[in-house]
Amino acid sequence: MKRLALSLLMVGALAACQPQLQAEVTRFYSVPPVTPGRTFAVAPEGPQASDLEFQHYAAQIGAALQSKGFLLAAPGPDRADVIAVLHYGTYASRTEVYSDPGPAWGHPGWWGWRGYPYGYPPQINSTTIYPEYLDVALFDGAAWRAGERKALFQGRVVGDSGVRDLNAAMPSLIKALFQEFPGANGQTVHVTVPIDG
Numbered sequence: 001m002k003r004l005a006l007s008l009l010m011v012g013a014l015a016a017c018q019p020q021l022q023a024e025v026t027r028f029y030s031v032p033p034v035t036p037g038r039t040f041a042v043a044p045e046g047p048q049a050s051d052l053e054f055q056h057y058a059a060q061i062g063a064a065l066q067s068k069g070f071l072l073a074a075p076g077p078d079r080a081d082v083i084a085v086l087h088y089g090t091y092a093s094r095t096e097v098y099s100d101p102g103p104a105w106g107h108p109g110w111w112g113w114r115g116y117p118y119g120y121p122p123q124i125n126s127t128t129i130y131p132e133y134l135d136v137a138l139f140d141g142a143a144w145r146a147g148e149r150k151a152l153f154q155g156r157v158v159g160d161s162g163v164r165d166l167n168a169a170m171p172s173l174i175k176a177l178f179q180e181f182p183g184a185n186g187q188t189v190h191v192t193v194p195i196d197g
Helices: 002-017 046-050 052-067 141-145 166-177
Strands: 020-029 039-042 082-090 094-100 123-129 131-140 151-160 187-194
Touching: 020 166, 039 052, 052 082, 052 166, 082 141, 082 166, 131 141, 131 166, 151 166, 166 187
Parallel strands: 039 082
Antiparallel strands: 020 151, 020 187, 082 131, 094 123, 131 151
16 A cells, blocks of 8 residues: 555656646637538648648647548648648747745744844746747638638647747647637637646
8 A cells, every 4th residue: 555655656746747838828710610520731831841840740730630530631732621821930038037935944033044034045046938839720721722811710829848949849839729629719728738758
C-alpha cells in the first residue's frame, strides 16, 4: 500500500513538472457551424507553397481536422468542400519581473533582517515570455474556386510555451485551438495544454 501511494505521488509530481502552454483562444464561425464529414484540403498562400516548415505544420493541421471527423480530399483543393488556410509565427519576447516573499520566521513584533518584518526581504525574480500564435481559417471550397473567400470558421490561438521554439510549441497550439471544436463562437477562452516533449 505504501509503495502504491509513493508511486501515485511520484506520478503526480512528474505531471506537475510537465511544461504547459498557457493560451488564449478566440474562435468565430458561421451559423450553423461547418459540420464534420466534409472533405478538406490545406491550401498554401504565396511563398508557403515551397516552404517545408509550412508543409510540416499543414500536415499537423490536417491530422487535427481528421480527428474532428473531416476527410482529406483527393486530389486536393480542386474538389475539397472546405479549404484550410493557416498563418503562424512568434511575437517579440518580453521579460516579466516578479517578487517572492522572503522566508517567514521569527515572531510577531520581530523586525528580522535589516528592518523587514518576519524574515528576509522579498526575492526579485524574472521570467522570459515567448509568445507564439497560430491562425486557422476554413473557407467554403466552391466559393474559393470561384475566387471568393467565404469564411466558415476562423480561429486564433496566442500562447506562451516558455521556449523560443515555434516548432516545439506548434502541436500544443493546434491542440488548444481545436479543443472542443468549434468552441464558443465569438468568445476568447483561456486554455492550458501540456507540451509534449
